[in-house]
Amino acid sequence: MASLGGMSEPTPPDRPGRRRxxxxxxxxxxxxxxxxxxxxxxxxxxxxxxxxxxxxxxxxxxxxxxxxxxxxxxxxxxxxxxxxxxxxxxxxxxxxxxxxxxxxxxxxxxxxxxxxxxxxxxxxxxxxxxxxxxxxxxxxxxxxxxxxxxxxxxxxxxxxxxxxxxxxxxxxxxxxxxxxxxxxxxxxxxxxxxxIGDARDAVARFDAYRASLEDLVGNVSTLYATISSLPAPARADDTVALLHVSDLHLNPAGFDLVRQVVAQFDVDGVLDTGDITDWGSEPENQLVASIGELGVPYVFIRGNHDSAITAGLVAAQPGATVLDDSATTVAGLTVVGARDPRFTPDQDATGGTESLEQTGEDLAEVAEDQPEPPAIAMVHDPEQAPPLDGVVPLVLAGHTHEREVDQLDGGTLLMVQGSTGGAGLRALQGEYPEPLTCTVLYLAPGTGELVAYDDITLGGLGETEVTIVRSVAPGAAAAGGAGGDTGDGTGAGTPASPTE
Incomplete structure (x- = not known):
């Protein structure tokens, strides 16, 4: 068989080898x-x-x-x-x-x-x-x-x-x-x-404002020139000057405005009624460190956007104090303050917290327990103020982003600040941008009586107007407590060199 046709059997494939x-x-x-x-x-x-x-x-x-x-x-x-x-x-x-x-x-x-x-x-x-x-x-x-x-x-x-x-x-x-x-x-x-709304909406609005942004930034230098030439109260050496800011909302321009006003007005301290950040988070806290560079006492209360982490970082800055149902002394005047009980970024954290009215009542008790009557009480939301009426002469607040001055039934003056940060990202939400606002308060030493105040307003994103309004506090004009521009006793004073 092997010799038939010279053919041999084919070798079977090495399947185990291929498998290996x-x-x-x-x-x-x-x-x-x-x-x-x-x-x-x-x-x-x-x-x-x-x-x-x-x-x-x-x-x-x-x-x-x-x-x-x-x-x-x-x-x-x-x-x-x-x-x-x-x-x-x-x-x-x-x-x-x-x-x-x-x-x-x-x-x-x-x-x-x-x-x-x-x-x-x-x-x-x-x-x-x-x-x-x-x-x-x-x-x-x-x-x-x-x-x-x-x-x-x-x-x-x-x-x-x-x-x-x-x-x-x-x-x-x-x-x-x-x-x-x-x-x-x-x-x-x-x-x-x-x-902050739809991102494409914000970008569109930002593009609309961007054309005049360069004019706005250039106008900041004009603001500082206006500030330096503004006449101080007649008794400049005998008054305590405190800067009231609120709702910075992490706007670097707001921080710069605070720094310049502190230097130009030679203020004795800064009172911040909260919402220095938007989310109260770690990444946002970088700008908070600039508080320690101001060189004056900085008193802060937590707003509804500020976390305990943010408050701790503020407290760690040189010269800074965080009030939470507590008191401090600035330029010889006693100041009390209470935080907003809410924390908006985490809605779950708001359950079971105190009401706004309750925090005002608690702060009124703190004020009454002080050895020296407080000159100022600091709250974030104006709804915390009514229980303080008649207990302290002046209550400072923020939160609403609308500047307002009201005299309560018991004689207490409630001063609500606008947004020193122009409402942060919210400036891109509405049809009109939020202005940057702050107020310099002039108080009598010892008694802490409000003599006069300067409302500073810097036009928001896309705006180029700057105004500084000097107003005489209610009752102070009759006592002859301030010089310079005088208002009508209701906070509607005269603009000092507005620029456009």
Whole structure:
């Protein structure tokens, strides 16, 4: 049979050998994937600026998409692409120098979006190269440690390059730019759209105001010139000057205004009736540190947007005092204050808290227990003021973003400040921008009687008007307690050199 036709039987395939080869390659691929992921997780991250923020960029095994984390506020997720890896961006802090530069030079705002885009592109390119190197290195090292053959690291490196190329190709093929306009919010950021409105709306309004922003910033210097030439009360050396601010809402321009008024008016202290931030969060607290640079006593009470963390940071600043059903002394005058019992960013935290009226009653008891009658009581919401009527001569408040002066039935004067920060981001919500406001109070030493006050108003975003109004306190004109411009006794004084 063997000689028929000179033909021989075919050799059967070596199926066990092929099976071993397939298992070996599967093991190589598995080790490559595991090593590459390990390298990316451990080393695939970079730190870079992102506009006014410092941020950490990383690739994570999250099934595609991008996440921007803003601790502790929450995060926003964008389902922009598919793949085994996702982009994770974590904002670590606000760079105060970059924020101030942005506010000081409105021309930078025109290029802010381009700057953020360029920063993002540079960071992502760096991240891709770093992560690719980490993936190749991790795959090669894992293969060498497990398989212990010289050629295995080279094979693993080659396989990891193929896998990386496939991942990049999948991301490019599934890229969905329209997803950028509809992110998903988590954490406290769920409330962001209801707080500041639709983002596209805000951008549109900002574009409308931006044309005159340069005039506004230039006019700030005119404001300071006006401040320096404003006549002080006749008994300037014998009065106590205190600056009342409220609702700064994290506006760097508001902080700058406070700094300049403190210097130009040579005030003896600052009284802040709350809402220095918007969310009371850690990233927002960077600007709060500038309080310690004012060089005068700073008395603060928590508003409904301020957290205990914010209050603690304020209290840690040189010369600062946080009042919470307590009292302090500023330039020889006793001041009492109570916080707003609510914390708006966390609605769950408001359950079971005191009512506004109750906090006013508690503060009235604190005032009556002082060895020296208080000259001023500080509350955040005007609804806390009625129980203090007749107990203290002057109550300062904020919250409403509307400046108002009223004499209560018991003779107490209630002075509600507008927003020294122009309501922060809320300035972009309404048809008209909020002005930046603050008031310098002149009080008689010893008695603490209000003699006169200067209402300072700086036009909001897109406005260029600045006014300083000198008013004589009710009852002070008859006593001859102040010089300079005189009002009608109701807080409607005469503008001092308005500029346009």
């Amino acid at each position: 080869t397939a298992v070996r390659w599967l093991a190589r691929v598995a080790l490559t994937v595991a090593g590459a992921l390990l390298g990316v997780v451990l080393l695939g991250r970079v730190e870079a600026p992102l506009g006014p923020f410092d941020a950490t960029f990383a690739l994570t095994p999250s099934g595609g998409g991008a996440t921007v984390e803003i601790p502790p506020l929450g995060a926003l997720d964008v389902d922009a692409f598919d793949g085994p890896l996702g982009l994770d961006v974590q904002l670590t802090r606000v760079d105060e120098a970059r924020v101030r530069a942005l506010v000081a030079d409105p021309r930078r705002i025109d290029g802010l979006v381009d700057q953020v885009s360029a920063d993002l592109q540079d960071a992502v390119v760096r991240l891709v190269w770093v992560s690719a190197a980490a993936a190749v290195g991790g795959a090669a090292l894992t293969s060498l440690l497990v398989l212990r053959r010289r050629r295995e690291p080279l094979l693993a490196a080659g396989l990891s390059v193929v896998l990386l190329a496939g991942t990049a190709g999948l991301g490019a093929a599934t890229w969905r730019p329209e997803a950028l306009s509809s992110p998903t919010y988590t954490g406290l950021l769920v409330n962001a759209t209801s707080l």
